[in-house]
Amino acid sequence: MALTEQERAVLLARLADAREALHQLEIGRSEVSLTYNGEAMSFAAADRGSLRQYIRDLEAQLGQRRSARARGRGVIFG
Template sequence: MSLTPEQRAELEAQLKKARAALFKLETGAMTASITYEGESVTYRATSIGALRNFVRELEAKLGLRKSARARSRGVIF
């Protein structure tokens, strides 16, 4: 999927907002809001996983990661 410069700029702006919201939640804020595509979404500390998934999806769309899926972690004994 090839992105136009405008699409890439929009996705980068969304990613910047999503990362800022994630940082806010990870540092103790109770809520963080993001507005994209004309809609506003409020994330709470309990929905931090959903926000991490959104960040991964944006990174995958921008080609910053190979997949939107989180890496699995092996078990160490």
């Protein structure tokens, strides 16, 4: 399903905000909040993994990732 330009713009704005929120947590801010369409999401430093997953989900919706789920990499011993 292809995204409309409006849907793509909304997802890109959300992705930019989520990346900025992650940056704020990484530099020591104790909590960040994101709000879209009346829905608020708050992330604390301990929630970095959840915020990273949210970013991966947005990237997947935008076609920047093959899958929203992070995949493990196999190890090959020769």
